């Protein structure tokens with residue numbers, strides 16, 4: 594059986610490829626690209642149909658971070674020309690979130706720069722979560738505040754957060770090349786804490802930082818091992834004034850192969866087009882919708898995204914539909930896993946319930 598037929602069969606059964614098969618996807622030629630997209634697209638449609646979930650990012654605190662992540666415009670000593678500000682007020686955040694929800698976003702991602710929140714920050718954010726939820730009925734809230742300390746994930750869950758994002762970014766083997774102020778295991782631990790507290794775990798990667806195919810496969814399998822519900826795939830935005838400011842290593846074709854590999858390894862998880870999609874996928878962005886089932890709408894973080902209207906037009910033109918507020922994103926079996934985590938171990942439903 595050829596590679597793509599094997600991968601489609603496995604994806605339809607929710608089985609991961611082998612490491613060698615994932616590497617082979619990254620090694621396919623441009624002549625095979627449309628076949629790769631079509632194959633991964635079958636897996637995407639099996640679990641998510643033609644739906645596209647929209648997410649909207651609200652940056653609560655920007656810049657002024659003491660950590661030294663090389664890819665980040667908010668790092669210690671960054672000379673990138675970004676806005677720097679401390680915590681938006683709950684009402685300001687809710688007002689910003691309203692714009693995204695009005696544009697069709699189902700999930701609002703509240704993001705703050707920094708190593709991790711203090712307990713006081715978590716209380717401040719609890720008010721913000723309440724304000725966002727009360728002003729936007731049915732909206733999901735994902736929190737993204739860095740490394741968590743004991744008890745903070747539980748507090749965020751109590752405050753109404755649905756999910757927690759903390760990206761692994763790159764492989765364990767190369768993590769030390771992109772950051773020296775915390776390590777890979779710190780990130781894994783935070784994803785585990787969020788998951789244990791009943792928050793839906795969202796964790797992804799950044800491609801284009803000079804990593805090898807093996808590194809990409811390693812991080813994508815590490816995310817599978819953590820059983821994350823959502824995998825944001827970022828493509829490096831080389832910000833001037835950061836150490837990776839000159840790194841332009843991706844082509845649109847490579848970005849698509851990376852997304853296809855992520856889809857094969859995470860057949861039934863939300864694969865999200867995140868930072869850098871416009872500058873790296875460029876005119877091939879609509880093809881990426883056959884692989885990812887989710888994207889950030891419009892502007893995100895410290896870079897300019899496409900206008901929300903352009904995204905909505907692209908989705909419609911490519912024959913996809915925006916996922917409505919009343920439709921669940923994840924397949925039933927995966928939602929049940931999230932519910933069991935919230936109820937606690939031993940509360941699984943019997944097989945035919």
Ligand code: SF4
Nearest residue numbers: 658662665668706707
């Ligand atoms: S911890 Fe977060 S905000 Fe700080 S430098 Fe790293 S990625 Fe940027």
